[in-house]
Amino acid sequence: MPTLATTVDGLKMPNPFVIGSGPPGTNLNVIAKAFQEGWGAVIAKTVSLDASKVINVTPRYGKLHSSDGKEVIGWENIELISDRPFKIWEEEFKKCKDMFPDRILIASIMEEYAKERWVELVERSQACGVDGFELNFSCPHGLPERKMGSAMGQDPDILEEVCGWVKGASKIPVWAKMTPNITHIEDPSRAALRGGATGLSAINTIRSVIGVNLETLRPEPSVEGYTTPGGYSSRAVKPIALRMVMECAQLIRMEFPGRSLSAIGGVESGHDAAEFILLGGDTVQVCTGVMKFGYEHVKPMCEQLLAFMAKHKFETLADFKGKSLDYFTTHADLVKRQAERKAAQKAAATKMVKSDGEWSGSDFVKQSNDLAR
Numbered sequence: 001m002p003t004l005a006t007t008v009d010g011l012k013m014p015n016p017f018v019i020g021s022g023p024p025g026t027n028l029n030v031i032a033k034a035f036q037e038g039w040g041a042v043i044a045k046t047v048s049l050d051a052s053k054v055i056n057v058t059p060r061y062g063k064l065h066s067s068d069g070k071e072v073i074g075w076e077n078i079e080l081i082s083d084r085p086f087k088i089w090e091e092e093f094k095k096c097k098d099m100f101p102d103r104i105l106i107a108s109i110m111e112e113y114a115k116e117r118w119v120e121l122v123e124r125s126q127a128c129g130v131d132g133f134e135l136n137f138s139c140p141h142g143l144p145e146r147k148m149g150s151a152m153g154q155d156p157d158i159l160e161e162v163c164g165w166v167k168g169a170s171k172i173p174v175w176a177k178m179t180p181n182i183t184h185i186e187d188p189s190r191a192a193l194r195g196g197a198t199g200l201s202a203i204n205t206i207r208s209v210i211g212v213n214l215e216t217l218r219p220e221p222s223v224e225g226y227t228t229p230g231g232y233s234s235r236a237v238k239p240i241a242l243r244m245v246m247e248c249a250q251l252i253r254m255e256f257p258g259r260s261l262s263a264i265g266g267v268e269s270g271h272d273a274a275e276f277i278l279l280g281g282d283t284v285q286v287c288t289g290v291m292k293f294g295y296e297h298v299k300p301m302c303e304q305l306l307a308f309m310a311k312h313k314f315e316t317l318a319d320f321k322g323k324s325l326d327y328f329t330t331h332a333d334l335v336k337r338q339a340e341r342k343a344a345q346k347a348a349a350t351k352m353v354k355s356d357g358e359w360s361g362s363d364f365v366k367q368s369n370d371l372a373r
């Protein structure tokens with residue numbers, strides 16, 4: 001019987017399904033619900049020291065539907081990090097660990113480019129008993145205007161320095177959450193790992209404009225008639241996320257063996273999770289999927305992943321983690337492999353018996369088989 005239980009960076013989880021930072025981990029009520037429904041771990045909504053600077057607008061989401069209008073395939077948000085005071089978060093982190101001492105609670109943190117602020121945030125969160133940190137270097141909207149979020153995540157030098165500050169102050173695992181809004185995700189990822197991050201999380205949302213209203217001619221989501229580009233998530237981003245997770249996994253494999261990888265982007269099923277684990281993910285995060293299907297959705301996802309494992313006779317997640325990474329190569333190599341296969345087929349075809357005089361006693365069975373292809 002396969003098991004989904006896993007231990008990543010010393011963090012023991014009943015399954016690899018992790019609530020991704022966002023609305024599904026935005027206060028103690030919903031975090032408790034996630035644990036009760038069986039999620040493997042929760043990454044809380046991103047916190048900072050001074051929530052008074054965080055002012056959200058409404059509407060702040062925009063959806064892209066399938067052509068029959070029945071399914072949401074893409075989701076844009078212009079939501080900021082948590083607007084709840086850090087003092088309240090400290091109380092809720094503590095209460096959460098009292099209520100669920102054996103479950104994994106990860107604090108997602110973000111600050112301005114100032115060492116003392118990052119260190120204070122780390123020390124105060126750590127004192128509340130959280131099990132790990134995720135550093136939000138990747139929010140693509142609002143926060144970059146204050147040189148935070150993806151503005152930091154796009155600058156490898158700053159990233160390395162900030163990871164170093166956090167590692168210096170923390171006694172628990174630290175995952176650096178990467179932005180997809182960059183040409184080569186390996187560059188900031190390498191910097192974060194060089195700075196000491198225990199692992200990577202990838203990806204955050206992709207900078208986007210969800211659409212333009214053809215009646216009002218205003219782009220959406222429209223706030224007082226205006227908008228600002230937001231972050232794109234949900235099923236539509238999965239192919240981009242798979243590519244970037246693969247690139248992070250190759251980097252870890254080649255240059256930082258042993259570091260962990262939390263895969264994110266459009267996960268809605270156990271099959272999606274299997275794909276991300278085959279490309280090197282240790283855990284799989286879900287954010288928009290929870291907003292679409294609810295916390296209960298973890299159960300069918302676990303069942304689908306277990307069924308996939310049983311079908312392939314995998315006992316543990318480690319049995320197939322990164323198994324598909326070996327099948328990426330260059331385009332030139334694809335051309336070479338195809339030419340070799342065609343040449344081999346041609347050689348085999350030319351060896352086939354063409355007239356009865358060519359039958360040989362020693363190759364008789366092979367010659368018979370070749371004629372059957």
Ligand SMILES: Cc1cc2nc3c(=O)[nH]c(=O)nc-3n(C[C@H](O)[C@H](O)[C@H](O)COP(=O)(O)O)c2cc1C
Nearest residue numbers: 020021022046077203204233234265266286287288
């Ligand atoms: C409404 C919304 C709010 C989010 N807020 C945060 C956040 O506070 N911190 C963070 O690191 N990521 C945040 N994210 C990004 C998600 O954690 C995740 O990286 C991204 O949405 C892709 O995964 P998904 O397709 O499963 O949603 C948010 C996403 C959404 C949709």
